[in-house]
Amino acid sequence: MLHDPPSKPERSFEIVARRIAAMIQASYRIGQRLPAERDLAKTFGVSRPTVREAILSLAMAGMLKVRSNSGVYVISRQEAPDVHKLEGFGPFENLEARQLIEPQIAAIAAQRGTEAIFAQLAEALAMMRWEHAQGREADTSDHRFHMVLAEATGNGALVSISDSLWRAQTESGIWQEIHNHMQMEDYRPMWRRDHEAIFEAVQARNPRKASLAMTRHLNNIRDALMEASKAKSMAKSTATTKPTISRGKIR
Amino acid sequence: MLHDPPSKPERSFEIVARRIAAMIQASYRIGQRLPAERDLAKTFGVSRPTVREAILSLAMAGMLKVRSNSGVYVISRQEAPDVHKLEGFGPFENLEARQLIEPQIAAIAAQRGTEAIFAQLAEALAMMRWEHAQGREADTSDHRFHMVLAEATGNGALVSISDSLWRAQTESGIWQEIHNHMQMEDYRPMWRRDHEAIFEAVQARNPRKASLAMTRHLNNIRDALMEASKAKSMAKSTATTKPTISRGKIR
DNA sequence: AGTCCAAATTGGTCAGACCAGCTTGGCTTT
DNA sequence: AAAGCCAAGCTGGTCTGACCAATTTGGACT
Incomplete structure (x- = not known):
């Protein structure tokens, strides 16, 4: 995969997380299942670990819910205003x-x-x-x-x-x-x-x-x-x- | 590494996250740097991706701060949840x-x-x-x-x-x-x-x-x-x- | 038609590797 | 001797490919 020589101000999982969030807001409904991690990786041109980190971050933010061996589901179309802080x-x-x-x-x-x-x-x-x-x-x-x-x-x-x-x-x-x-x-x-x-x-x-x-x-x-x-x-x-x-x- | 045949109620990164949190509360000060991911992986007997997910989750929870190519630093000694137990x-x-x-x-x-x-x-x-x-x-x-x-x-x-x-x-x-x-x-x-x-x-x-x-x-x-x-x-x-x-x- | 089992799917984890930037310590230069 | 410099090494960031276990699904068998 290619890298961005100009500048990398962000970790790539953050970029992927934003793209996933945008995708959800654009065309996903609550409860709907996301494509498999492997497919998302292919779609965004990154590796699966990167997709996993992005998904994890969105899950922590209360936007997604991961169900093992089943899939990743939308539980909110907007990121929760950090519940943790x-x-x-x-x-x-x-x-x-x-x-x-x-x-x-x-x-x-x-x-x-x-x-x-x-x-x-x-x-x-x-x-x-x-x-x-x-x-x-x-x-x-x-x-x-x-x-x-x-x-x-x-x-x-x-x-x-x-x-x-x-x-x-x-x-x-x-x-x-x-x-x-x-x-x-x-x-x-x-x-x-x-x-x-x-x-x-x-x-x-x-x-x-x-x-x-x-x-x-x-x-x-x-x-x-x-x-x-x-x-x-x-x-x-x-x-x-x-x-x-x-x-x-x-x- | 060994697996747990009986049951796996949690994803392993959550276990690792808790152990890291406990470690910090036990013997780390704010601003202090954690061991490298590779070392943590060895310490906890898990792979590096797992350690990364644990660190990411703690970072999202506001406990850690990751500085690229430098290390992971403690910015708070308490995790967000269980303020009141x-x-x-x-x-x-x-x-x-x-x-x-x-x-x-x-x-x-x-x-x-x-x-x-x-x-x-x-x-x-x-x-x-x-x-x-x-x-x-x-x-x-x-x-x-x-x-x-x-x-x-x-x-x-x-x-x-x-x-x-x-x-x-x-x-x-x-x-x-x-x-x-x-x-x-x-x-x-x-x-x-x-x-x-x-x-x-x-x-x-x-x-x-x-x-x-x-x-x-x-x-x-x-x-x-x-x-x-x-x-x-x-x-x-x-x-x-x-x-x-x-x-x-x-x- | 209903039941049951096996294959496909999917997330979870592991191992090893390479890259790029920060750090550090030794070396050169002044 | 002190100051500056550069390369080697750490460290996180990412990729690849693989195997595992649980779920899901679809077809075979009853």
Whole structure:
């Protein structure tokens, strides 16, 4: 086979992948089977391994589906907007997810909560007061409060999700920055009141009230986050460019 | 090289990809170069094309970066999927979590959905119909439908959670059992109607309707699951053997 | 007409080879 | 001795041809 002496900015499987994608968009329907790899190789004038790499890349992009010993099938006529790159979502996305989930967790906790749960919540609250009285942040007890609430649902999946969101939040660089650059002391009474309201509603077995209290709490967090991020953006607005490697992707 | 006579649930490049990923997480830093393809092939006891496919898949997943004539470099230590590893709870817990989250996702999707999203949803639906017409299950298109819906929210955290829940569900042994022991054909028209109702509500930009449609859909799934688990418990509930994970798609 | 089995088809994998560009280390030159 | 230069070697990129196993299919047999 001949090569292109002038320039090879791309690996050839990328070219083939684009041609296959174009072919599909032009004249294939969903579910339809593509020609065999051997035929595609002949059609495009490349070797089978190259065709395989192209197909693999389109399969990873959610456009094709390979069924062993059967064929390659179209499952979408357009490349999926990389499903995988949801690595680092911002704190606001994270918070929105919490806003969807945690109020409902609180409501369920109000229904299913046991005395043991209430005791643990009270404990977490007491610890929070103690830490604040010491002039420290109460991240640990805060985390624990939300976790106990999730555990009160008796649903492991919800606990796991809740924990993941919390961790993703506290581990995000922006969150850390805020902790460093803001006077968190001003917010502490609010956090405390929020948690107490949630606790009371749950203990009173009032799902609606619990849900609302949690919603208010998360709204307060959102407001604080917005204020902080606004204050921060004034400080240094540059360097916000994302030098992170623009992952692979077919150009 | 030896082959596995018993069963090959996965393509070997996937196994190699996982081993490479594990190797990186264990003892590689970002920016570090991997051994040459030839060496990796020797290390893992596979051929170079297989290693190439594994590397390509990890590159598409944003974990590696291939530089021609230089080497393969680590750009992220975590693979995109399994950000949250949700395991160890039953399908009912999983489903309850979905019942909390997905209706709200549908509502948001109805508000924020773009034409491109609608097109992708329509495609997933078309594929589902086609697969059913072929007498096959439509797991792939089903998954895709729910993922596109999550993506419509523009919230990566929600996409990630949604995906995790789905995977945890389909990979659970119980779910597989049900697929094998039940006449899924009877349910197909219902699944199809459910999805169509969701699609129509989202496209009509009616959040309330979308949310309700999704709730109905998940209720139907729950009912089917209960019936199946009831039927199964009569047969035999032991024998929770863990067969090699034949990922999805049966018959 | 229905059933069953074997051949054809197809993706999955392997082996070995050559090419072109990047890297490196030794050599020449200053 | 330091600086620049060039060739040998790595490394990924690609090709060829082959064999395997599972699926699919079509014809032979019942």
